Amino acid sequence: MIGIAVLGAGRIGKIHAGNVAANPRARLIAVADPFAEACEPLAAKHGAEAMTDPMAAIVRDDVDAVVIGTPTDTHIGLLMKAVELGKAVLCEKPIDLDMGKSAEAAAQVEKLNGRVMLAFNRRFDPTFAEVRRAIDAGQIGAVRQVVISSRDPGMPPEGYVKSSGGLFRDMTIHDLDMARWLLGEEPVTVTAMASRIVDEAMVEKYDDYDTAMVILQTASGKQAHINNCREAVYGYDQRIEVLGETGMLTHDNLRPTTMRLTTAEMTDAQQPLLNFFLERYTAAYRAEMDAFVTAxxxxxxxxxxxxxxxxxLRLAEAALQSVRTGQTVSL
Amino acid sequence: MIGIAVLGAGRIGKIHAGNVAANPRARLIAVADPFAEACEPLAAKHGAEAMTDPMAAIVRDDVDAVVIGTPTDTHIGLLMKAVELGKAVLCEKPIDLDMGKSAEAAAQVEKLNGRVMLAFNRRFDPTFAEVRRAIDAGQIGAVRQVVISSRDPGMPPEGYVKSSGGLFRDMTIHDLDMARWLLGEEPVTVTAMASRIVDEAMVEKYDDYDTAMVILQTASGKQAHINNCREAVYGYDQRIEVLGETGMLTHDNLRPTTMRLTTAEMTDAQQPLLNFFLERYTAAYRAEMDAFVTAxxxxxxxxxxxxxxxxxLRLAEAALQSVRTGQTVSL
Amino acid sequence: MIGIAVLGAGRIGKIHAGNVAANPRARLIAVADPFAEACEPLAAKHGAEAMTDPMAAIVRDDVDAVVIGTPTDTHIGLLMKAVELGKAVLCEKPIDLDMGKSAEAAAQVEKLNGRVMLAFNRRFDPTFAEVRRAIDAGQIGAVRQVVISSRDPGMPPEGYVKSSGGLFRDMTIHDLDMARWLLGEEPVTVTAMASRIVDEAMVEKYDDYDTAMVILQTASGKQAHINNCREAVYGYDQRIEVLGETGMLTHDNLRPTTMRLTTAEMTDAQQPLLNFFLERYTAAYRAEMDAFVTAxxxxxxxxxxxxxxxxxLRLAEAALQSVRTGQTVSL
Amino acid sequence: MIGIAVLGAGRIGKIHAGNVAANPRARLIAVADPFAEACEPLAAKHGAEAMTDPMAAIVRDDVDAVVIGTPTDTHIGLLMKAVELGKAVLCEKPIDLDMGKSAEAAAQVEKLNGRVMLAFNRRFDPTFAEVRRAIDAGQIGAVRQVVISSRDPGMPPEGYVKSSGGLFRDMTIHDLDMARWLLGEEPVTVTAMASRIVDEAMVEKYDDYDTAMVILQTASGKQAHINNCREAVYGYDQRIEVLGETGMLTHDNLRPTTMRLTTAEMTDAQQPLLNFFLERYTAAYRAEMDAFVTAxxxxxxxxxxxxxxxxxLRLAEAALQSVRTGQTVSL
Known part of the structure; x- marks a missing residue:
């Protein structure tokens, strides 16, 4: 049994705590959060210990691994502490909003042979994982083009935008990881455009964007496109498409049920998409935890x-730089 | 070139005349209809001769074949005349609303080695023909169950109901032919239920029904189900499904375009179905004429x-008898 | 908190025990099964007591309700015991394979004001429940026709067939309940056909069938069709369709993921269906338990x-009688 | 009746001649092509005159309009001749592969008040036209993003590549027109990447590409993405998607029939897409001619x-320039 402490008792911490508790090979030892009101009920629900000092949770002997779901600016401190103590880490992305600090931390982790898994939850979504498996199984031959549509159901609140690091570092970054993973090769050139058409006044205030398109290309000529928008009224739109030499892989979005309504005005109308990431990626979060514990x-x-x-993060920075400079950025 | 006369210049006659005219191996010689106002413009449009006496059209030397699209009670007279003169016939169904007369005519046709093709247009629909082809190609193994959903967009006018011969002889008959064709074996038992829930007052007046369900079974145990309703507000619903030993064949209904609308209330909503048989079976009518001319x-x-x-027609009679007697009818 | 004992630690007992344990308003008190090897690990997993005597579990003071997932011939004994003691019951169907005994037990339950819920799991499936909700919300107007396709992925083992009570009592019964529920009116006539085309030798041995079609009609003329087959190579096929006055409700089957494969030979191919009821109705079993506990x-x-x-069961008996007599059976 | 001469009796000339002949308000006067073997049978088939000198066809008194389907380098000469004589023109794209010449010709046409319609056939496709109509009807609010996937079924022959003007001028140009049309605003910035992964040796020989991705942005921040590949083994892939403020429009590709095959390995597999533009855009070509004649x-x-x-063409040039310079090109 792997003893695990979940650091951070917010939205994502609750998901992780539940998945640790339900995992047959893991034991939830502690939930740590400076806000006792947050960690106590969560810990109680799963029969774990509530702690207000995350660092104290990391050092416990019965804690083999930690899950970091705290605010971004605390990630590196907790991560490095755990690595230094030889604890395994599942860390929410990003490591840090600053590229230099992130790279330095990653290098340090490698130097220390740290066991750190970045929480790119989408890779564990059953459908996306099946797409990757189908590529690996040769079902579409060599990958040529990847098209990723990724749109949020609605603008986040202003406070979120302010501290998010911007559209590319906060939202596109998931799609950039997905693109890397599906291309199977590192992109070497990045070009992007971004605009403000959902809530111009608000995003301009933070020098941010709400709508973007990106193209990536690898050295061998494989390409990926990403389109993002902060608002899609029909729900959380998460689609990938992979064109290969001998075929193509696509998939459907998820809805609450598979019901279809037909009337005099329209036929086979389906329900709006699952609203946001907690609902859409429920199975992905569980599979992510299973993958962590199993490894x-x-x-x-x-x-x-x-x-x-x-x-x-490097790709996100490059995309932003491309928007700002009007240049295709080479990596 | 096969010289063809189209008898009857109504809705279906127009379709047939157009398809004869467009067929590279056929020539439209004449369009015959007692109503000169109907046959003249149609004949003129296609450079054919307008005639008000169908019998006169049949006997012409330059007419090798006739297409019968006249009122049902004239079918047998025209059909037999053509057969006797050695002309080939494409005859709209039914031969006659009376079972005895139909059987007698068919026997007579056989005796005279007449070349008569009953216009079961649906067999020539590209999708349905592809389903039959896939069965023949062994793509689903031996057929086990056939499910046919067949619903009109709306109640026909009272005059039509009055002279239609009733739901089973007028509407179900197409599906019964489809069932026979897809089962690949003759049904030996028939059971059915029928009711009046669309326009009870009107159909009751003619001792007719507007809603029905039928089950057929062959000697080897293969089954077919048919459901009919005179009103489907979303359009002309025409679906078949074939379950086989190693697979299943289904298909989509047809719409004016393939557009899908997604809004905050619904996703991937498609347009209503093509409204009725003339639109839905445009390609089928053309392929039917091609098959006739080619043969x-x-x-x-x-x-x-x-x-x-x-x-x-025999199956339609049996279904009606089953409704009336509460017995499964054996053939 | 509702204290619950799960009686029977087989396949379905495991599902129920897990759902009780996960339910925030219930507590799993005991798992009872004469086979200690079955109930002990299951009870241990959920921190409940293992008991080899189901009757002893029923009488416990801390047990407010029991879930009966034992062999069918024990249902009535356990059910009545629980009802007599004032315990609530969630009972797997059927109450009994014998119509008379079932009716008598149900009458007795009513007389005692027993709280008994029959486990018609499908009513709780999220999609089917949404269909029912849409009907209730008036989205398709008055119901006219229901079409139910329900096919198992493959023939059950001979031992199962032998003791199943036959196709109608074992398999069709679920669809008959679904038909009643969707029609919203009691069927008053039943007609059916059945055959042996999947494994003739085996099912004939038990005077059973492997393939069937049924039609039901209510007093007002609403109709339902059911088609069943013991083998559908593409998985557990569970579909309902409801035609109403102003629209139609349909839905998709469920697959492991929503991936679609496109190659030179085929486009948008989806995965086989979820294999069988435990996978297909996972969410339904959970919702069923939630509904029981909540009530x-x-x-x-x-x-x-x-x-x-x-x-x-009455409808299943009538369908079987119709097959055997060639009569439409009136209820 | 509009008297029309079709110039060019090749693949596209045949389509246009057939559509003119079938149009009730037009009359096919002549088919002109220097190759008598090409224009004679085509003219004969439709009862028109065959001419080997296109210029001679233009000047005929009975010719009100000409359809130019000749090799690209003859377009401007024929076009200007017709305009000077006051004849209307439906001209296949591009006007010319050279940007300067094209712009000059267009300016000259405007100066002369010439009636010239560029044959962007896709705008007349029933589904794409319905998408545009739905946008105009406000069904998705203001357009935000357009995503166009446009892939040929296979590499064209080397001779075609050699004289095509390159991927952007030959293939992408259709999608660029579609993007302009759907955005409803002129793009002001263009960025693109292109690569050689289908047939590197061949396309490199002509300094061309076989795979490309483009992003366009308008002054108000609306975006369009185009992805192209010269080879999609599953057929001619032609998809558009429009994200708007209050909804999204998508559509399905077209296949020969709507049949779906389900087996033990896959479910609901559809047929490969219609192979190429002549099949895919049959209805579009007809509607294009109808629009021309009607106007x-x-x-x-x-x-x-x-x-x-x-x-x-300007956008195609800009995309190519972006690929070559690594710059986002402003227009």
Whole structure:
């Protein structure tokens, strides 16, 4: 049994705590959050200990691994502490909003042979994982083009925008990781455009954007496109498409049920999409935790690394630079 | 070139005349209809001769084949005349609303080695023909169950109901032919229920029904189900499904375009179905005429026979008898 | 908190025990099964007591309700015991394979004001429940026709067939309940056909069938069709369609993921369906338990009753009688 | 009746001649092509005159309008001749592969008040036209993002690549017109990437590409993405998606039939897409001719202009320049 402490008792911490508790090879030891009102009920629900000092949770002997779901600016401190103590880490992305600090932390993790898995939850979504598996199984031959549509159901609140690091570092970064993962090769050129058409006044205030399109290309000529918008009234739109030499992989979005309504005005109308990431990626979060625990229990390699986080952030920075300079950025 | 006269210049006659005119191996010689106002413009449009006496059209030397699209009670007279003169016939169904007369006519046709093709247009629909082809190609193994949903967009006018011969002889008959064709075996038992829930007052007046369900079974145990309703507000609903030993064949209904609308209330909503048979089976009517002309030009067997018309009518009679007696009818 | 004992630690008992344990308003007190090897690990997993005597579990003071997932011939004994002791019951269907005994038990339950919910799991499937909700919300107007396709992925083992009570009592019964529920009116006539085309030798041995079609009609003329086959190579096929006065409701089957594969030979191919009921109805079993616990905790009416079980069995008997007699059976 | 001469009796000339002949308000006067073997049978088939000198066809008194389907380098000569003589023109795109010449010709057409319609056939596709209509009807609010996937079924022959003007001028140009049309605003910035991964050796020989991605942005911040590949083994892939403020429009590709095959390995597999543009855009070509003839007959504005051709070519040039320079190109 892997003893796990979940650091951070917010929205994502609750998901992780529940998944640890339900995992047959893991034991939820502690939930740590400076806000006792947040960690106490969560810990109680799963029979774990509530702690207000995350650092104290990391050092416990019965804690083999930590899950970091705290505010972004605390990630590196907690991550490095855990690595230094030889604890495994599942860390929410990004490592840090600053590229330099992220890269330095990732390098340090490698130097220390730290076991760190960046929480790119989408890679564990059953459908997306099946797409990757189908590529690996040769079902569409060599990958040529990847098209990723990724749109939020609505503008986040202003406070979120302010501290998010901007559209590319906050939202596109997930799609950039997905693009890297599906291309199977590192992109070497990035070009992007971004605009403000959902809530111009608000995003301009923070020198941010609400709508963007990106193109990536690898050295061998494989391409990926990403389109993002902060608002899609029909729900959280998450689609990938992979064109290969001998075929193509696509998939449907998820809805609450599969019901279809037909009337005199329209036929086979389906329900709006699942609203946002907590609902859409429920199975992905569970599978992500399973992958983490399984790798630890079996002593196998973790499926993602801190470097994955650095590389996705590097692409996000490049996309932003491309928007600002009107240049295609080479990496 | 096969010289063809189209008898009847109504809705279906227009379709047939157009398809004859467009067929590269056929020539439209004449359009005959007692109503000069109907046949003249149609004949003129296609450079054919307008005639008000269908019998006169049949006897013409330059007429090799006739297409009968006149009122049902004139079918047998025209059909037999043509057969006696050695002309080939494409005859709209039914041969006659009376089972005995139909059977007698079909027997007579056989005796005279008449070349008569019953116009079961649906067999020529590209999708349905592809389903039959896939079965023949072994793509789903031996057929086990056929499910046919067949619903009109709305109640026909009272005058139509009055002279239609009733739901089973007028509407279900198409589905019964489809069932026979897809089962690949003759049904030996029929059971059915029928009711009046669309326009009870009107259909009751003619001792008719507006809603029905039928089950057929062959000697080897293959089954077919048909459901009919005179009103489906979303358009002309025409679906078949074939379950086989190693797979299943289904298909989509047809719409004016393939556009899908997604809003905050619904996703991927498609347009209403094509409204009725003239739109839905445009390609089928053309392919039916092609099949008729090709068989005549190449001297090969016609794809349907007068006996197909008799057999479908026999099943319609049996279904009606089952409704009236509460018995499963054996054939 | 509702204290619950799960009786029977087989396949379905495991599902129920897990759902009780996960339910925030219930507590799993005991798992009872004469086979200690079955109930002990299951009880241990959920921190409950293992008991080899189901009757002893029923009488415990801390047990407010029991879930009966034992072999069918033990249902009535356990059910009546629980009812007599004032315990609520969630009972797997059927109450009994014998119509008379079932009806008598249901009558007795009513007389004692017993709180008994028959486990018609499908009513709780999120999609089917949404269909029912849409009907209730008037989205398709008055119901006219219901079409139910329900096919197992493959023939059950011979031992199962032998003791199943036959296709109609074992398999069709679920669809008959679904038909009643969707029609919203009691069927008054039943006609059916059945055959042996999947494994003739085996099913004939037990005077059973492997393939069937049924039609039901209500007094007002609403109709339902059911088609069943013991083998559908593409997975567990569970579809309902409801035609109403102003629209139609349909839905998609469920697959492991929503991936679609496109190659030179085919486009948008989806995965085989979820294999069987445990996978297909995972969410339904959970929702069923939630509905049971919620009704008990809130003191509201249970969503299904013992009479629902009797009525579905009555329809199954009528369908079988129709097959055997060639008569439409009136109820 | 509009008297029309079709110039060019190749693949596209045949389509246009057939559509003119079938149009009730037009008359096919002549088919002109220097190759008598090409124009004679085509003219004969439709009862028109065969001419080997296109210029001679233009000057005929009975010719009101010409359709130019000749090799690209003859377009401007024929076009200007017709305009000078006051004849209306439906001209296949591009006007010319050279941007300067194209712009000059378009300017000259405007100066002369020439009635010239550029044959952007896709705008007349029933589904795409319905998408545009839905936007105009306000069904998705203001347009925000357009995503166009446009892939050929396979590499064209080397001779075609050699004289095509390159991927952007030959293939992307259609999608650039579609993007302009759907955005409803002129793009002001263009960025693109292109690569050689289908047939590197061949396309490199002509300094061309076989795979490309483009992003366009308008002054108000609306965006469009185009992805192109010269080879999609599953057929001619032609998809558009429009995200708006209050909804989204998508559509399905077209296949020969709507049949779906389900087996033990896959469910609901559809047929490969219609293979290429002649099949895929059959209805579009017919509607394009109808629009041309209707505008002439009614004296209304032509739906596309020579400037549309210039603008699409300008965007194609900009995309190519972006690939070559690594810069986002501003227009």
């Amino acid at each position: 630890l229990a079996d002593g196998t390699a973790l499926p993602t690394t801190a470097q994955d986080g650095v590389q996705a | 005549l030009a190449d001297g090969t067997a016609l794809p349907t026979t007068a006996q197909d018309g008799v057999q479908a | 008990l905790a809130d003191g509201t009416a249970l969503p299904t009753t013992a009479q629902d079980g009797v009525q579905a | 002439l007959a009614d004296g209304t504005a032509l739906p596309t202009t020579a400037q549309d051709g210039v603008q699409a």
